[in-house]
Amino acid sequence: MELELCKETYSCYEALPPLVETREQSTETIVPDYCPDIARIVEGSGCLFVRSREIADGRVSVSGSLRMTLLYIADGSGGLKSFSYTLPVEETLDGRLREGCTEASVSGCVSALEVRALNPRKIMTRAAVELTVTPYCAAQLTACGDVTQRAENGIETLCETQEVSIIKALRSKDFVFSDDLVLSSSKEPAAELLRESASVRTTECRLIGGKIILKGVVCVEVLYLSESGTICSAAAELPFSQIVEGVEDADENTSAEAMLCLTGAELRIGGESGDARTISAKLFLHAFVVLRQRLCLRCITDLYSTSCDLSAQMQTLELCGGVETVTQEQNVREQIETGVEVSAVLCAEVHFGSVSLVQEESTANVRCTAILRVLYLDEGGAPLMVERRTEVAARIAVPEGCTAAVRSVTACEVSAAATADGIEVRFPALFTLECTRRCRCACLCALKAEPQQESGGRQPTLVLRAMGAQERLWDLAKAYRTTVAEILTANELSAEADAPGGEMLLIPCRR
Template sequence: MELELKKAGFDTYEIGGELTLTQEETAETIVPDYCPDIARIIETEGRVFLHSRELRDGKAELSGTVRVTVLYTPEAEGGIRTLEFAMPFTVESESRALPECTVLTAQTQSEFLESRMLNPRKIFTHCKLVSRLTGYRRLPVEFCTDAASEDETLCLEKRQERQRVFLLTHIAEKDFTCSEEMNLSPGRDGAAELLSSQVTSSVTETKLVGSKLILKGVFTVSLLYRTADGRCCSSTGELPFSQIMEVEGAAEGAVASVMLQLTGTDLQIDGGDPEGRQIAVTLYLHATVLLRQELEVTLLSDLYSTAYDVAYDAAPLALTGFWEPMTRRQNVREVLEIGVVADTVLSLSVTCGTVNVSREGESVVLRTGAAVRALYLDEGGVPLVAERTVEVSCQLELPEDCTVSARAVCADEVQGSLTAGGIEVRFPVDFRAEAASRSKRVCITAARVDTEHPKDLSGAPSLVLRCLGKQENAWDLAKRYNTTIPAILAANQLEGEEALPRDQLLLIPRKRG
């Protein structure tokens, strides 16, 4: 007799593949006629903008631009000049590297960027890019929760397990534009020309209201600019933002993980401000939101009958049983030794590299290299750059069986001051991590009861006396000796399974038919 089983299911996303791709780009750039000749390159900065990401038949393709800014000292002139140009790039994975994936998330960073002068009118730029791709596939999950039969003569005993699971139910994407006016820091002179800029983002709040997800956060914009009298100054400001994304069918209480990536920037001095103290900031962004829902499900994991032989089919079911997002901040304070006497610090920047994850037991250590760069003037007014990579680490306590993915960012303004030994810098590094563990649970998929041949228990003893084994539980005893858990508890005058002793003999009555 085929036993009818109750079934349940859900749809979820799971990671179908992860790739890390590296490539190098080079370019020769002619200095435009309106720019003066280059005497010396001071530093090179780059911002990576991803414009498109496509996934077709398991093959991923990214395209974007590295927006390069070269600061240099001009020949026969003082001060600092800037040269900007774009280096387009395309990243492709091998065919079928992400099979069956339907959604692609990607992040591309510049791991190395350098420009050198070929002659006063031409420079050579070398850039190394690292792209991290994750493909997600839609996965329907079905499982049995109970045996549907109400026939008491079958004498069925069922083992049902309650399991907490975390489901990635929605992946939503949106391109949006943020336009704001930024005022230069109080006490700063107005800007005549913008030399370079840096933009970092931080999501501070997410809220799900019906089918709408509200995102709130802050952009931190740092500027290096030249004043009307030729001096260089810097200024940093925070621009709050909020966005609404449509997420149809999202469950109340779902938790959002948000990734923001710049796809372009446009910063200009406001022409309506004669003092040059207002900067028109337009930021173009791509937002990716992963929504996770916590559920408690019931799995039918074992089955037997005290009256008939039962045969069943079972299969492992992989579920995410633990997931936790976290942010840990580490405050860093370091001194950049410069070997000369500095007069003024013009700008400071921090770029965090890849996060390495190591663990021992339940202790997880996250490490990243924070590249610190300071642009300053020596006492003769010559612009110079000091660089140093600082290792920053963070320790977490997490279950041994979980995996951890993390990235590190410096989303706040970098503080700095001149000291006798060089330039002291102070900045925070935020480790944004997600810990998850997947476990396999055996779940019955089909069951059959041999109702034509009842069990022959005529020769079986009516009572067994034994201790509970180290690896045994009440279910194991009941199934082995063809009885039930309530019968064992009643025979030993115990109120619950948790009261079963392991060092005392137990009375195990057999149930006959």
């Protein structure tokens, strides 16, 4: 007959391996009528905004835009001019999602960018955008920790308790954040914005009650013309906080981790005050939050009966034993030769391209490509841009038994200074790894009991047997259809730890 099992079932999500897709596109763009002709391109830069993702019928569709800004020297006047234009980003990953996937996190970066002039009124843009999609499937974790009719059927069970981590819930929120970048007294007031860039990172994510408290900073950098016509730059980190709905039954065993991405940005001079020393920023962001819960899972890993024959069906559970975040900062110093004398550095930025990770036991070797771009003035005051790609490597210690994956690589506090033969760029590269501990556990999933078959011949009621080096009292009790308690009683032992290794034990047998 089929026996009823005591099972615990947890609704959760399973994170699938990330899907990486690179979209390359070439686009011709006409210079707007209000802009003068192009004499020389100084720089083309782009800011990626991922606005939406839709999942249906085994595919995920991602849409966004690459907002480009072209800095150039105008024909005739020789002054520095700029204009912005937008390239659409549309990507569909068809047939690559497992059935049941309902959510996905999306991140992206510009891995390659080139802008050149076809003629004074037309430009060609070649861009490669790398999108990383992490799908999440609804799942259930079921474990059996007991048998309902255990005593009536003389069933003995061996249980194992595993501490595991499950993805309890996923939350997302779109929000708008506004703040002002105030120019220092040493900076000239702004008359015209030439170029702006923004990036975002998470600084804190924690649960208070059923609410998720999310904190982060937006790094904003602007290049502008002052009222006197001087080319100037300014940068600031704008902090923000946001409340995201969590789960009602969150406790001390529940934690949250967040991923932020920009969905749009608007910067203008003056804001409501009209002050030329104020750059108003309106930033549109998307937060994707993963809520994890630690719990203890009780699993029956072995069983037998002293009074009936059992037919057990076991399953192997693939479990996440826990997730740890490991960070390491690597200081990078790069000398860039310009070929001309540098009179001033306007601004410098660092973006990271492809990242690779090779794990050797408890060490992760991470390599990534850092793309350095510096705007500067030569000895004659002409604006120029230099780009350099360099490899950044780090050896990062990984907790024992964990498998590491790169969550992010970021650079903050980028500094650049003119040297005798070019420009020296310094920045700390912050590597963030997600280290997951995986484990397997056998667990009972179905059980049948039948009357014990009578065996012919006489059966002993007591056996003398030595316990082997790798044996447990459980193994002896199962082999002779008795119980551990009866073996301990027969040998006047209080606990299994008192059992003498290699010596004879009295083992009572069931007839």
